[in-house]
Amino acid sequence: MTAVLLSLYACLALALSNAAPDHSHPKGEDPPDAKPDRCKGIEFDAITPDEKGNTFFFKGDHLWKGFSGPAELSNSIFKELDDYHHLGHVDAAFRMHHQDDLNVHDHIYFFLDDKIFSYYNYTLEQGYPVEIQQEFPGVPSHLDAAVECPKGECITDSVLFFKGNEIYSFDIKTKSVKKKVWAHLPNCTSAFRWLEHYYCFHGYNFTRFHPVSGDVTGTYPKDARNYFMRCGEGFGHGGGARKQRCSEVKLNAITIDDKGRSYAFQDAMYMRLDTHRDGSHHFPISRLWKEISVVVDAVFNYGDNMYIIQGDQVYIYKSAAHYTLIEGYPKPLKEELGIDGPVDAAFLCPNQHIVNVIQGQKMYDIDLAATPRAVKMERPIPFPEIDAGFCDADGVKVFIGPEYYSYQSPMILAMGKIKPAPQTISREKFGCEE
Numbered sequence: 001m002t003a004v005l006l007s008l009y010a011c012l013a014l015a016l017s018n019a020a021p022d023h024s025h026p027k028g029e030d031p032p033d034a035k036p037d038r039c040k041g042i043e044f045d046a047i048t049p050d051e052k053g054n055t056f057f058f059k060g061d062h063l064w065k066g067f068s069g070p071a072e073l074s075n076s077i078f079k080e081l082d083d084y085h086h087l088g089h090v091d092a093a094f095r096m097h098h099q100d101d102l103n104v105h106d107h108i109y110f111f112l113d114d115k116i117f118s119y120y121n122y123t124l125e126q127g128y129p130v131e132i133q134q135e136f137p138g139v140p141s142h143l144d145a146a147v148e149c150p151k152g153e154c155i156t157d158s159v160l161f162f163k164g165n166e167i168y169s170f171d172i173k174t175k176s177v178k179k180k181v182w183a184h185l186p187n188c189t190s191a192f193r194w195l196e197h198y199y200c201f202h203g204y205n206f207t208r209f210h211p212v213s214g215d216v217t218g219t220y221p222k223d224a225r226n227y228f229m230r231c232g233e234g235f236g237h238g239g240g241a242r243k244q245r246c247s248e249v250k251l252n253a254i255t256i257d258d259k260g261r262s263y264a265f266q267d268a269m270y271m272r273l274d275t276h277r278d279g280s281h282h283f284p285i286s287r288l289w290k291e292i293s294v295v296v297d298a299v300f301n302y303g304d305n306m307y308i309i310q311g312d313q314v315y316i317y318k319s320a321a322h323y324t325l326i327e328g329y330p331k332p333l334k335e336e337l338g339i340d341g342p343v344d345a346a347f348l349c350p351n352q353h354i355v356n357v358i359q360g361q362k363m364y365d366i367d368l369a370a371t372p373r374a375v376k377m378e379r380p381i382p383f384p385e386i387d388a389g390f391c392d393a394d395g396v397k398v399f400i401g402p403e404y405y406s407y408q409s410p411m412i413l414a415m416g417k418i419k420p421a422p423q424t425i426s427r428e429k430f431g432c433e434e
């Protein structure tokens with residue numbers, strides 16, 4: 001099965017609130033081989049995604065692949081774990097994120113007692129298992145949980161290790177460790193990163209936390225069975241919400257930042273687009289951009305700043321481990337860019353200083369390197385109104401409802417003599433339902 005299908009399945013499982021219960025055996029009775037049932041409330045030993053975006057949940061010598069389906073023996077997939085039977089269960093696991101080193105990037109690391117097993121393509125890497133401290137000096141054995149934290153979400157590519165109430169934040173490049181105690185966070189028995197969100201699992205509950213500060217915002221703990229697995233009657237969230245149909249998608253804004261992260265905004269929600277192998281999900285905009293409470297009009301990135309335009313105001317966020325509103329903002333759009341709001345869309349092509357702002361049938365070029373900033377050029381575009389647009393190395397894409405049009409450059413969009421054939425927003429990229 002393809003990664004796309006699996007991740008779609010995963011996200012369907014999350015989105016469905018009234019999924020069919022499992023009728024494979026009578027209620028309340030364990031099957032003969034006594035497979036653990038995650039809907040009965042399990043404290044997982046470890047949770048990790050693999051390089052294809054499948055999520056594995058571990059308990060004892062069993063695992064679950066994905067957000068639905070029965071348990072199977074861990075050694076049916078990760079065979080070598082069985083050769084070390086005396087080691088018992090998996091203590092912790094994570095998917096390495098370190099693009100500077102493709103020999104380790106996307107490998108799954110399992111921690112059993114004092115050993116590490118590194119897997120890729122479900123095959124144990126040569127030379128493993130090794131002692132934990134050989135690869136992660138300063139990190140203790142007999143861990144409770146581990147989770148990767150890429151640069152951009154943490155300050156540097158890191159791994160967070162959990163043991164009791166202590167957290168070891170390990171910098172992958174420098175191999176330095178910082179010990180932290182987040183007293184308000186329960187002791188995690190497993191930890192999981194999903195679409196930039198960090199979850200500490202404890203008992204059958206979980207608590208979402210910030211990977212740098214450890215802060216918990218929102219109402220936690222929550223029961224994992226309502227979110228991370230499909231448990232039928234009585235479980236689920238979202239009040240019967242169904243995934244949006246692709247034909248009903250109407251974006252407000254879309255952007256791609258200097259780190260390749262791409263975000264689509266619709267109503268009060270955002271969705272990360274470039275991580276679709278792990279599934280897709282809408283989250284409230286205010287979760288990443290605290291000060292933004294309502295629908296946005298246009299978003300673009302310039303260097304490591306993100307400009308969010310709402311009515312006649314512009315918010316500028318610095319992107320580091322999280323988005324922080326720059327002091328003095330929001331400011332009137334007129335003052336910042338020399339143009340009156342509202343606008344329909346805005347985009348900046350890679351390595352450019354000119355932002356293209358679209359308002360009705362006009363595209364304005366504004367030089368961000370000039371002071372004061374002002375409209376340098378005004379050109380008509382061949383659309384009465386567009387919803388959103390972005391520009392990357394492949395050129396410009398402008399979105400109108402569930403369709404988009406691709407152009408090689410803003411100039412070709414403006415010349416627009418021949419309209420390219422529209423493409424449709426697809427389930428693969430936008431996580432909608434066809």
Ligand SMILES: *[C@@H]1O[C@H](CO)[C@@H](O)[C@H](O)[C@H]1NC(C)=O
Nearest residue numbers: 051077079120121122123124
């Ligand atoms: C993954 O492993 C299978 C066999 O286990 C092999 O046939 C396949 O070529 C491997 N794929 C990669 C990308 O290494």
Ligand SMILES: *[C@@H]1O[C@H](CO)[C@@H](O)[C@H](O)[C@H]1NC(C)=O
Nearest residue numbers: 163164165166185186187188
């Ligand atoms: C959390 O771990 C610490 C050891 O680091 C232990 O003393 C404490 O009892 C644990 N708390 C719970 C609720 O298990």
Ligand SMILES: *[C@@H]1O[C@H](CO)[C@@H](O)[C@H](O)[C@H]1NC(C)=O
Nearest residue numbers: 202203204205220221222223
């Ligand atoms: C799970 O969280 C609920 C509160 O949401 C709490 O009442 C319950 O005791 C917790 N259970 C476990 C096993 O942690």
